[in-house]
Amino acid sequence: MIIALDAMGGDFAPASTVEGAIFAAKESKHKILLVGIEKILVGELLKYRGRYDVKSLNIEIVNATEFITMDEHPAKAVRQKKDSSLSVCARLVADGKADAFVSVGNSGAAMSAALFYLKRIEGVLRPALSTVFPNIDGHCIVADVGANVDCAPEYLLQFGIMASLFCEKVAGVENPRVGLVSIGEESTKGNELTLAAFELLEKADINFIGNVEGRDIPGGKVDVAICDGFIGNVILKLGEGLTETMLKLVRKELKQHPITWASLPFLWLAIRDLRKRVDYSEFGGAPLLGVEGVCIIGHGSSNGKAVKNAIFAGAETVKHNIAAGIREAILKYNNKVV
Amino acid sequence: MIIALDAMGGDFAPASTVEGAIFAAKESKHKILLVGIEKILVGELLKYRGRYDVKSLNIEIVNATEFITMDEHPAKAVRQKKDSSLSVCARLVADGKADAFVSVGNSGAAMSAALFYLKRIEGVLRPALSTVFPNIDGHCIVADVGANVDCAPEYLLQFGIMASLFCEKVAGVENPRVGLVSIGEESTKGNELTLAAFELLEKADINFIGNVEGRDIPGGKVDVAICDGFIGNVILKLGEGLTETMLKLVRKELKQHPITWASLPFLWLAIRDLRKRVDYSEFGGAPLLGVEGVCIIGHGSSNGKAVKNAIFAGAETVKHNIAAGIREAILKYNNKVV
Structure with a gap:
């Protein structure tokens, strides 16, 4: 499974996010796309030299030239920063290049990105x-x-x-x-x-x-x-x-x-x-239910372990094809009451 | 100080309320008015024979022929049951015969009784x-x-x-x-x-x-x-x-x-x-702020100790003349913004 991780979001990012990606890659077969400013992420990964054979891990950096901070206005930031790590993450899922995206950054912005790029499931208010x-x-x-x-x-x-x-x-x-x-x-x-x-x-x-x-x-x-x-x-x-x-x-x-x-x-x-x-x-992390695709939003104060578990939550949600189930259940209810 | 206690209200009343009244009377100089069906309350007090010299305690039974149960509609019950223990309690305060009333029964009904008999402080919404x-x-x-x-x-x-x-x-x-x-x-x-x-x-x-x-x-x-x-x-x-x-x-x-x-x-x-x-x-107990007089509402599952502490909370609130303070503060605010 391919999980896109907003490597720039979170109180302790990118240290916490890169650590979480390494933990997740070590403990599973998922491919982790580390999305963010390439130079910063390469530097962060280099810190693990000697401890882990980072190159052998299933981690790939996807460059994004901007990022959204914790106190930015969610919808506005997503609209304006088209190349932010969050927007890139959401597009990776929308374009089928990732199965889910995970963010422990600005949660309002993560929701906005999911709504903007993944769209709501039909019938979901x-x-x-x-x-x-x-x-x-x-x-x-x-x-x-x-x-x-x-x-x-x-x-x-x-x-x-x-x-x-x-x-x-x-x-x-x-x-x-x-x-x-x-x-x-x-x-x-x-x-x-x-x-x-x-x-x-x-x-x-x-x-x-x-x-x-x-x-x-x-x-x-x-x-x-x-x-x-x-x-x-x-x-x-x-x-x-x-x-x-x-x-x-x-x-x-x-x-x-x-x-x-x-x-x-x-x-x-x-x-x-x-x-x-x-x-x-x-x-x-918490899944955002009702969007087409999987978006997991974690606590801003997440550490490496929490990021790893958010990635696993994303993979688990993908496995069960929740969006399809929701689409069907909402349609069924709407047909019943009409 | 004179505290009227709704002796019929509460999950474990009248056992819990009578016990609370005895504890409060023993540990303080307050006079406790036990409000409820006289026969039941006398019977309850008799259970303490031998353990306490109940007659020497500053407790007086005030008869009320009805009571309001936990699941009755608050406002309706208060309007209809004029001689319920709760209504009698509220009237005792309104008429200056008690300084405060305490109930661990139907909390909505206690609020209704306070509003109906004590009235809102002027300016309080x-x-x-x-x-x-x-x-x-x-x-x-x-x-x-x-x-x-x-x-x-x-x-x-x-x-x-x-x-x-x-x-x-x-x-x-x-x-x-x-x-x-x-x-x-x-x-x-x-x-x-x-x-x-x-x-x-x-x-x-x-x-x-x-x-x-x-x-x-x-x-x-x-x-x-x-x-x-x-x-x-x-x-x-x-x-x-x-x-x-x-x-x-x-x-x-x-x-x-x-x-x-x-x-x-x-x-x-x-x-x-x-x-x-x-x-x-x-x-x-919790005081109902904003009414003319003191009304303390306690947890339905109160035991004797909790009832005693609710009585003491009532006495403490009376001592500080909260209603007068609220009247003044609300008036001051309203005058400022007009």
């Missing part, structure tokens, strides 16, 4: 960014987590159809339980948006279990949690922050009771596993 | 339910957490003014940092509602520090986090759920590595402190 959230049994898919901050009920319906399909195909969950994020379980609880979306989701050909509350996401009550991108983004970042804070608090408390320090060597194994469980770099 | 959320340094106030699911920008502005005042007076934080919950720090990030609210909050006479993200709430970046009641409710419940899930995961991980069990006796002290830190029953 808005693409949704869906990500995994750790829960008691493993993970839950949350969509949307930031692509659409103001939503119509119909968007939430489609997020439900798309994310359910993604959860079934890529995460391998049979008949995934889809819940609508709200403020109470009863169908009468919610705001204007969710009350209207509830009625639509009930009629969709998915396993809709009704409203779920904030606690049900980590609690394992649903496999897919649907919400607008504003709420999804708050949920995602609160989850990250709370996990960090809890670990800090544990450390702080342990310091206040010196006697507990004696137990630390024994705790090491448990803490290592727990970290892994709640470590977002393990999941790598 | 919507009252806000504000609660404390544990963070790395202690706590952060979040408002609104469920009173208003669909908001106008002006509501969020007033939530900021009211919650800032509450944080300053009751929590004792000087010049509290007020943040608007959004999806990025930049003022250009947000949805339609927050973008408009940002402009208003900037002009208010509070220490507005701009947008904050989900992670900043537990991270300790703000003393007051402002959002609509839908988001606030999701934040609150996600926080509860995630904390529970983390503790469960720790236990699960420890079980998988039997060697770590040896360390458990040492960990006990740290875990006890940590639990207390994140235990919502420590804070008891």
Whole structure:
């Protein structure tokens, strides 16, 4: 499989992206297209001389003369910078020269590039960014987590159809339980948006279990949690922050009771596993569902491991031909209601 | 101080409410009015015979012939059941026979009763339910957490003014940092509602520090986090759920590595402190800001300790005369912009 990587995007790019590409090439048979300013990328790859036989790895540099920074206006930057690493990545997929593209840079710009070059799947109103959230049994898919901050009920319906399909195909969950994020379980609880979306989701050909509350996401009550991108983004970042804070608090408390320090060597194994469980770099990236082609968007603060996992997430998504499945499901729903 | 307690409301009422009243009466000089069906409450109090000298405690039963269940329609129930424990509680405050009322029952009905009998403070558009959320340094106030699911920008502005005042007076934080919950720090990030609210909050006479993200709430970046009641409710419940899930995961991980069990006796002290830190029953209840008089709304699943703390939260709020402060601040803002 050929994966195009926006090597210039991300808080720690190009160090993190080049490292991620090397990890991915070493651990898989995928071909990685490192897209960015050639001179910089060659220099970065040279740093690995002696450690790895870089030349033998399945990595190819694709030159792009510009790049988009984290604080640029997404749509404007994509329109103006036709030769940015992101735009080149998206075109590689649109032209069939890559199977997927991955970016851990400006996420708004990555979405814009996907929309601009890959186009929306016919019938899809808005693409949704869906990500995994750790829960008691493993993970839950949350969509949307930031692509659409103001939503119509119909968007939430489609997020439900798309994310359910993604959860079934890529995460391998049979008949995934889809819940609508709200403020109470009863169908009468919610705001204007969710009350209207509830009625639509009930009629969709998915396993809709009704409203779920904030606690049900980590609690394992649903496999897919649907919400607008504003709420999804708050949920995602609160989850990250709370996990960090809890670990800090544990450390702080342990310091206040010196006697507990004696137990630390024994705790090491448990803490290592727990970290892994709640470590977002393990999941790598979030697919943008609803575009023709695969686009994976990762956390700006991704390290090499996270970039590698985003590349693998891209390959996994390609394997299951999600776009075709979404096209079919949306068409089926639209035909049913017309 | 005289606190009226809705003794019939709550998942474990009247056992939890009567226990909470006994705890509060024992630990303070407040007079507790136990409002509810007299026969039931007398029976409940009798259970404490032998353990406590109930008669010597400053507790008085106030009879109410009806009560409102958790699943009744809030406004309708309050309008129809004039002699419900909740309505009687609210009237006791309105008539000056109690200084505050506390309920851990149907929270929508408690708000309706407060609005119906206590009335809104002049100039206040919507009252806000504000609660404390544990963070790395202690706590952060979040408002609104469920009173208003669909908001106008002006509501969020007033939530900021009211919650800032509450944080300053009751929590004792000087010049509290007020943040608007959004999806990025930049003022250009947000949805339609927050973008408009940002402009208003900037002009208010509070220490507005701009947008904050989900992670900043537990991270300790703000003393007051402002959002609509839908988001606030999701934040609150996600926080509860995630904390529970983390503790469960720790236990699960420890079980998988039997060697770590040896360390458990040492960990006990740290875990006890940590639990207390994140235990919502420590804070008891959330004040409904913006009504004439004090109304404290607690968690439906409150136990006796949580009810006691809700009673104390009511007394604390009365002491600082929050309603007068809010009246003045809202008037001042309205005069400035007119």
